[in-house]
Amino acid sequence: MAHHMAVAPGTKLGPYEIQSQLGAGGMGEVYRAKDLRLDRSVAIKVLPGHLSSNPELKERFVREARAISSLNHPRICTLHDVGQQEGVDFLVMEFLEGESLAQRLQKGALPIKEVLKIGVEVSEALEVAHRAGIVHRDLKPGNIMLTKTGAKLMDFGLAKAVESTMAAGTSSAPLLSGAPTMSGLSPLSPLTMAGAVVGTVQYMAPEQVEGKLADARSDIFALGATLYEAATGKRAFDGKSQIAVANSILEKDPEPASTLNPQVPRGVDHVIARCLAKDPEQRWQTARDLGLELGWSAQASPSSTQITPVKRRSQSLPWIVSGALALLLLVALFSWLNRSSPATQAQYFAAPFTFTARDLTIAPNGHTVAVVGYRSEAHKNGIFLYELGSQNVRLVPDTDGASFPFWSADGLSLGFFADGKLRRVDIAGGPAQTLCDAPGGRGGTWNKDGVIVFTPSGALRTGLWRISAAGGKPEQLTTPDASKGEDGHRWPVFLPDGQHYIYTIFNNTVHTEFAGLAVGALGSKEQHFLLHAISNGSYAAPGYLLYYRDNTLFAQRFNATKLQLEGEPAALLSDLQYMPRIQRATFSSTGTGAVLAQLRTGNAVSQLTWFDRSGKSLGDVADPDYFGALSLSPNGQSLAVDKVDSGSQNTDVWLLDLHGGAPRRITFDPSIDALPVWSPAASEIAFVTNRELHFSVYRKSVDGHATESVLINDLPDNYPNDWSRDGKYFLYVHGTGLWYLTFSDMTKKEFLNAGTSALKTGHFSPDGKWIAYASNESGKWEIYVTSFPDAKGKWEISSGGGEQPHWRGDGKELYYLSSSAKMMAVPVTTGANFSAGTPAALFQADPRELVATTEQVGYDVSSDGQKFLINSAIRNGESQQVTVILNWNEKLNK
Template structure:
């Protein structure tokens, strides 16, 4: 029965009716206690008379009331008076998106703005364990303060587990629609009742088929809304319910560019990914989706889909014509006016593009190179199954070509004529001709750490000796042959990485990480193919450096810098200028930043502000279970009882990493470090302390220990060049850590009872067995990422080493009972080996593959996964199958 003005429902005084729907009436009311206007929905008799439905609604309403977000309509209260049940919400003034769309498509900037706001709202709901299940234009209100997501009447709470979500128990039949929006309009598409819950036109395939919905179902509905905002028509239409169902289950909507020719290609890709039939192929979080839309919004007007037949509609047609003309001018400037680019200062760079990876792949960090002519990009991409291959993409055409025979490729680099690409694969240096696809083996190159192709037909590369340490810089003919050592590593100049050719064909740049005996030797050097005497250019530059357009490019303090450089005098001639500020970081240990420069100054980089990986749980078959809600997490370490997770977290996506302790049972996170450079945490056996590595901004310097509850003071355990803690012994007395000096890694043992330090063995990534009598570790070659094997050695020794892996391995992890050992292969497969510990020394079984991972590492070194206590689940720092962070292109 309709309420009249002046009726009181508790403290709420009815002012006027607003609208009505099948589940109740909505009124504007006054909260007499707080003096504010609210929306009151009086629930239908159907809901109020069913005790089970009413109880469920109240429980879900309480969950929704916790959603505080600027783009979510707030639920204030729920109550009952004299048999009348009602809910109280934020009163919104504006119009629904459905009403706005009745006038046609929205301008692209407005569509992106609304899309970002609703994606952020969905992200908030999903992180709180709630899926909406009825996302549609009628449930989005456009207000002066922005878009508001409304009507959580069909919202389903999920049970949150370590930031992931798993469906709560589902009754045999869902309740009918329970509207909670401030306004339900009679001309908006109705919400279906009964077993199909939601609005058919925006419903995900799995919901139509009666399968449980999850947050990816919301993402499908969101894709339908995005499509409609941009194109002006619904993604799926039909003359009957049956034809609509058939369209959703079997058909793809027409490309948006065929309806709106200026639709950005990247936006088409985003919406297509939302509308994939299989939930596993969609965006896996609203947060990543929001970030993609923000990237597109920042560059809108620069990358557009090709225009077909132009539409002339008065002023609109004129504006479209001007937009197309502007696009053509931008492309001509990009591809044809190299001279203009070369004379501009660094600060005048203005064309900013985002490149997405091929569909269902993600970019492998640090593994891309722009061709010298600035026209093509070589990059390594990971497929959904974790396999990686080399691709070539034309920046002008946008098409990407996958090169067969390049599986597992690393660190691509171009020939000076931009016709061939060099790369490392399986301890070999190889080249490929993208036009023919022909791959050629040039020479052996174990532990390849960067290569460069000079204009005299020689390739210069960094490689390692058979012992695994970085040996220096070698050269080989571009047609192949026996490599010759040019720069030899020694005790005084430690590890050598990342050569880069200079234009005279003789000199090249390379980077040295100084040892503790000679820190002064660290920096960027110029070497020569005709002389053994290198020249120090700068001791302040840390990491890979490239020369282009009379400048040296490198990363300092997370900014890409360009500094004038005289190639004849081999010295800098002026102060550096920032090309891109606070967007890059230098990778730990390998001192490599993800950027590449063409000869005429086209810059490509991958931003550190948008992480490309996230921690995800998998079972022993490789099935994805759930993932932590945030990107920016890495270096996972579980406590012995699985109650705590230690991680290195880039919370603000600004390149600053802190150690966090996540309490799995309570769902809380505590930051325990404050330097912003902390990585590689390991938890003590009792879970009360965490050790981690920190650095001074140039190299890893120390190991600190903090209390996992955030109390007390930090304790400094050790300090040197590169120190990485690996594990605590079972009793907590010993800490094993990697001590990286002079290009090699040694495993050292720290006795915490007296702070004495002893060497254990050359190697990396060590972990004590559960009984503390053995240590599993990778051979020393693991520091170069190639040809390492996993061993088990007695602790404290002496005793022989027992080889566990047989075709390369790293990151060995014990099961909690010591009866199984896990490790990663070089091609990122997770392996398991049965261990019989009952014979005085371990007896290893035959290694077998559990599953192919997408572990986030160009090389599988340094722990990036953790094993649950029962050995049935694995938390892996994984690159996403789709939706990874794009590459950014900067041009003048």
């Protein structure tokens, strides 16, 4: 068979019809073709004869191609298929619109901003491939396609499969010895020897030139040579012959890129030079590290940011300050990460970001932060990735509604909780994977062996569980000891050995002496109690325990081998953002020595605001405060709301007169009293409280004269949802299912068997014949309606996510919040039969997001459906700040 076989247009290779030739090279000829089954364009590469004529080589190639086909990433040209027909072997690849970097370079050097962008994107592709054990071995401008959506790397791993055969036995001689065909090859063509593709010499690493085995760092060398050429318009290594080029690679260093192009920053010179180090040990060791450095260079480069003048000084000042803070932090981080001697004092910085953070965790690399937040300007919520020293953030796809993220040990993936499930997602891209049910997750941790330890629920007596990061059946690790006042175990963090972990002993009452931090171990029931604290803890290198107590973040020496605290604690920060109901402070630490903490932004976190159906603000109710769940009285005269006392962190129910009367507190117990629900006559309030050592439902007259009484006190926890208009029934969440109580005989019956799903926020229709509720049975929270009390039939109301249903007073409309916090309205028919129309968005809301999945009651609606009272989040200007402490352990060394 000839080295190349021309294929005529109209020829069919399996289900693919050839349309036109796109190009040719050492790896064969490339054609545009049509996939007749899927009616899409594809690129088909017809392989050269030497691959087909050697059975062993062909088998290895096919096996490698299968591995490459699994590299599903937006920066990698997808390999769809491998086929053969009448002796013709071919690959089927994604068809890309655009031009190659080699074609673009024919016009000269690229702007430095574009060079860095391409470098970051190609680094992302290499990171994914290297993690899968695949080395490109032929990275060059001709194999980088520039498309509308960014750079894509092509021809992944093709050279590796062939080279691996050579290394296995056909030759171990230096690559260039006795290669008479080299001088006849085009500089853009693959270098061939004895019919085997071994790379393109201008971008080869020295070890490839010498015939040694290549690894991931060889690709980094090739990317450095490519970036050099993109920045300067000239190759890093050139010569009149391939031999001269090879000698240049082995013996010479190119002059700095900034010498040829003064627009290249000196920092970029350093990044490229390190890529091109002769010794692989002196290069960037991973594509991820290289990508991060290029990203930082892009942020630090003056040419990467266009400054647009603004008219008013008052508008520009916050951004000037934020930019100065970011630059100062960036300089400090660079000097800290590259320091050659220990710093002499702790350094505190404020890192700004343009969204509201609810939780955060810093990656093992010490500078990438995963933040759970909401960007009001983009109406996006989920997990955002933020680089310290930058003002840019990136939303991780498929993380809507996420809470309490935690990093994998390699820093390439995140675990998190969403829609009542434990999930994981690769930060490089791709959909999130559901691992197991977790109706109200309370923290997780992920070791280097792929074991995740997590708390699936905030319910009473929930311990720690373990599961493989690859999925499977979860196994229980710990059981809280009620005799010791242990109401739960949560917020685990692995220690460096990957076997022991720190966790919080949660106490659900005012008896905080039972709460604390302890150490457990995989495969053991033993518990090592460390200290008393009512918050989460964290381990920080080179051997410290961080914990929050008495409104202060402390650090204390911790011997991770003996599992013992040593010395005295030192105070690092005070007034952290703290969530008393779940006993969690917002801070994170890492082995690199950085500590991040979200400080409290004042005593007010939300504002009770009226909106009309178009989203126009109609005014506020009361002053901003630490408001939680709210409920309008049936007569429309009053509002019941729970509120946190910022001084004591105690939660109580308050009544607000909607006509201007003074707020009135109606619960006084030093426990959590929350989630108020009105009786139909507006004479009583039902609420949840933990004064019974678990969450029970109490009732109380609003006139303040009658004493409180227990309404529901069954194990496990109970959360009030709704009181039927006829006063006969009370709806509540018990465990993960919806239950109802009949007042006439106080006999409860399970309303819906939740099965493997969780249910919440149920509401009776005004006629009492239907119930709307939220369920995660589809894998995400959606709104459903079923009949009451027989639960016959089920109608899915929302699509694409929905929570917190409310009925209009006449039962002709149903409202809910979409996953992006849009206020949705659905026309419905109630009575003997139920039907629903198509949901329509009324306006974009911005509610304060609550923590526990069973207690999200962030809005209510007037009886006529014309006004919406929303517990709206307070956004503090354009940005919030997270405090970064570098060299914090110096405070303990004095």
